[in-house]
Amino acid sequence: MGTLDGAALDTIFRNARSFNAWTDKPVSDEMLKELYDLMKMGPTSANCSPARIVFVRSDEAKEKLMPALLPQNQGKTKEAPACAIIGYDLEFFEKIPELFPHNPDARNWFAGNDPLIQETAFRNSSLQGAYFMIAARSLGLDCGPMSGFVPDMVNEAFFPDGKVKANFICNIGYGDASREMFERSPRLAFDDACSIV
Numbered sequence: 420m421g422t423l424d425g426a427a428l429d430t431i432f433r434n435a436r437s438f439n440a441w442t443d444k445p446v447s448d449e450m451l452k453e454l455y456d457l458m459k460m461g462p463t464s465a466n467c468s469p470a471r472i473v474f475v476r477s478d479e480a481k482e483k484l485m486p487a488l489l490p491q492n493q494g495k496t497k498e499a500p501a502c503a504i505i506g507y508d509l510e511f512f513e514k515i516p517e518l519f520p521h522n523p524d525a526r527n528w529f530a531g532n533d534p535l536i537q538e539t540a541f542r543n544s545s546l547q548g549a550y551f552m553i554a555a556r557s558l559g560l561d562c563g564p565m566s567g568f569v570p571d572m573v574n575e576a577f578f579p580d581g582k583v584k585a586n587f588i589c590n591i592g593y594g595d596a597s598r599e600m601f602e603r604s605p606r607l608a609f610d611d612a613c614s615i616v
């Protein structure tokens with residue numbers, strides 16, 4: 420495997436920001452499919468792949484989402500070309516025979532064990548949400564992740580069958596850095612966050 424050059428690392432990490440303002444350049448169905456086809460390759464435990472994504476893009480769907488958002492997240496989400504709801508499927512284990520064919524019995528590690536289902540679905544969908552943002556940035560998109568919403572309201576509006584729960588939401592599109600952009604906040608230094616033992 421080769422390493423990425425500095426420009427690619429700038430795009431994905433060093434220059435990538437969380438955006439609060441958006442240009443009106445749209446995001447096509449093809450782009451959303453390309454994004455999913457990249458992010459889906461990121462690893463999950465037993466390849467369980469619990470993330471389920473709803474791309475909220477139409478005016479009608481945006482209207483449905485708005486009341487569930489904290490006020491400070493409403494304007495930017497209205498403006499963004501699309502908002503992805505990253506959810507997790509509490510019945511993810513039913514797909515394990517398909518997704519983990521060398522050990523289809525792995526389904527039974529989870530079936531009936533609600534705490535393990537919740538922990539596994541949340542952990543792995545959070546990872547997949549991170550893969551989503553890395554994939555989006557790799558494709559030249561910008562991201563605006565948010566947890567400022569009322570989960571029960573999003574769940575009722577977009578996952579009414581109760582099997583999928585919202586983890587976090589993420590605006591995507593082409594960010595407008597000339598508006599609503601804060602200075603980059605510091606990050607913890609290696610010695611403050613890591614140890615080598």
Ligand SMILES: Cc1cc2nc3c(=O)[nH]c(=O)nc-3n(C[C@H](O)[C@H](O)[C@H](O)COP(=O)(O)O)c2cc1C
Nearest residue numbers: 435436437438491492564565566567568587603604
């Ligand atoms: C899971 C998650 C939830 C967040 N929730 C919100 C939110 O509700 N509203 C908001 O304006 N920003 C939210 N943010 C944005 C963060 O504040 C931002 O990513 C962080 O300050 C780093 O900014 P930077 O990427 O521009 O360096 C969230 C980010 C993440 C990853």
